[in-house]
Amino acid sequence: xxxxxxxxxxxxxxxxxxxxxxxxxxxxxxxxxxxxxxxxxxxxxxxxxxxxxxxxxxxxxxxxxxxxxxxxxxxxxxxxxxxxxxxxxxxxxxxxxxxxxxxxxxxxxxxxxxxxxxxxxxxxxxxxxxxxxxxxxxxxxxxxxxxxxxxxxxxxxxxxxxxxxxxxxxxxxxxxxxxxxxxxxxxxxxxxxxxxxxxxxxxxxxxxxxxxxxxxxxxxxxxxxxxxxxxxxxxxxxxxxxxxxxxxxxxxxxxxxxxxxxxxxxxxxxxxxxxxxxxxxxxxxxxxxxxxxxxxxxxxxxxxxxxxxxxxxxxxxxxxxxxxxxxxxxxxxxxxxxxxxxxxxxxx
Numbered sequence: 001x002x003x004x005x006x007x008x009x010x011x012x013x014x015x016x017x018x019x020x021x022x023x024x025x026x027x028x029x030x031x032x033x034x035x036x037x038x039x040x041x042x043x044x045x046x047x048x049x050x051x052x053x054x055x056x057x058x059x060x061x062x063x064x065x066x067x068x069x070x071x072x073x074x075x076x077x078x079x080x081x082x083x084x085x086x087x088x089x090x091x092x093x094x095x096x097x098x099x100x101x102x103x104x105x106x107x108x109x110x111x112x113x114x115x116x117x118x119x120x121x122x123x124x125x126x127x128x129x130x131x132x133x134x135x136x137x138x139x140x141x142x143x144x145x146x147x148x149x150x151x152x153x154x155x156x157x158x159x160x161x162x163x164x165x166x167x168x169x170x171x172x173x174x175x176x177x178x179x180x181x182x183x184x185x186x187x188x189x190x191x192x193x194x195x196x197x198x199x200x201x202x203x204x205x206x207x208x209x210x211x212x213x214x215x216x217x218x219x220x221x222x223x224x225x226x227x228x229x230x231x232x233x234x235x236x237x238x239x240x241x242x243x244x245x246x247x248x249x250x251x252x253x254x255x256x257x258x259x260x261x262x263x264x265x266x267x268x269x270x271x272x273x274x275x276x277x278x279x280x281x282x283x284x285x286x287x288x289x290x291x292x293x294x295x296x297x298x299x300x301x302x303x304x305x306x307x308x309x310x311x312x313x314x315x316x317x318x319x320x321x322x323x324x325x326x327x328x329x330x331x332x333x334x335x336x337x338x339x340x341x342x343x344x345x346x347x348x
Contacts, residue, residue: 001037005029010040017044019054048330052341055333059342062272062334063279067099068248075235076252077101082230083201083253085115093280097252117199118189119257121250121273122217123264124179126208127153133161134178135169138209174300176293180263182207183216184299188290189261190220191307191314200224201257203250203269205243227253261288265321271335279337289321 001007006029013021022045030036038044045058068076077098080091094102129136130149136142150158160166172178180188189198200221207213218224227249228236239245247269254260254273262270277285294317298310305313327336337343 001035004033006033006035007037007039009038010044013041013044015044019045019050055339055341059333059337063276063337063342068097068252070101071238072245072248072252073098073101074104075231075239076249077104078235079201079227079230079249079253080256083115083117083199083225083257085199087115091256092285093256093277096280097256115199116258117201118194118259118261119201119203119254120185120189121203121254121260121262121264121267121270122180122182122185122207123204123262123267123270124182124207124213125205128179128264129208130154131157132172132178133157133166133169134172136178136181136208174296176291176296178292178296180290180292180295182214184295185261185263186217186220187299187310188295188314188318191311192288192318194221196220196222198223201253202226203254259286259288263290264292265289271332275333275335275337279343283338288318291317291321294320 008026008029012025026036045054050058077094080094080098088103090102126146126149130146131154138145147158167175167177169178189200198221200223202224203226211218227246239249251269251273255276260273260277262274264270265274274287274289277287295314298313298317325336325338327333327339327342333339333342
């Protein structure tokens with residue numbers, strides 16, 4: 001794509017670029033080469049005001065034109081089946097996600113209850129952790145490690161810390177600006193009533209500090225699985241060097257889940273999953289969105305309150321984020337598809 005001049009990155013297009021920019025600068029590339037490859041497109045062409053018909057086109061592209069290639073659909077369907085313990089059940093979104101593979105390979109066996117699973121997008125990779133400027137209980141060794149990572153990957157942030165007084169890690173945490181730690185996530189899920197028998201699919205890349213950091217979560221929830229643990233080496237090998245394809249597998253399993261829980265409601269992955277579930281699920285598919293500021297206030301006081309009080313406060317904080325809202329002005333239609341330009345019936 002780059003060789004023929006069809007590669008367009010987010011550096012070439014400002015986030016606030018209007019439709020006229022695309023007509024002037026992108027359409028000629030498309031006319032000449034018949035293809036344009038956007039890299040890091042993010043939420044471009046999402047700022048209001050957008051013409052109704054253009055917003056509608058964005059919606060149809062995201063929810064109707066999006067189709068995964070057969071090999072991703074096949075393995076995605078395999079992951080879903082294994083999370084459901086090979087019990088025959090066609091999920092509401094399965095046909096949209098995995099197409100003809102939705103019911104293939106299902107084994108029928110008698111069960112008293114249909115196995116359900118919760119998908120968890122745990123945003124606690126090292127890039128997220130380092131960029132937050134927060135501290136996570138690792139002391140001086142952790143501070144040195146994260147600072148070294150920032151020096152390499154976020155040099156602009158390092159320079160900013162030298163020239164501007166930024167909030168301290170303690171203030172950042174009190175304001176809910178730090179990523180939820182795995183142990184905090186375990187407490188949230190437990191307070192919502194998810195017990196040790198809950199089957200959890202963990203999506204995402206490598207968690208910072210790996211197994212040691214996940215110990216609290218895996219101890220409380222022993223039936224926690226990842227695509228790496230569900231697939232054999234030969235099954236996952238074709239995707240090993242393609243991060244976007246691995247993310248596509250996570251997207252399929254998370255979107256098809258009975259409950260989707262996110263620890264960072266602002267991430268693009270979580271936004272796409274939750275938006276897809278609203279669009280095809282009619283707003284009736286359970287999604288847990290954290291209000292990290294409210295949770296931060298609860299966690300700060302968790303040493304001085306009993307479990308029942310903690311449980312009650314967490315449930316209240318989560319309940320306030322469960323409602324599916326109409327798309328706010330200026331927000332992406334991918335995350336908030338409930339609007340006239342996207343969903344014909346916004347009353348569901």
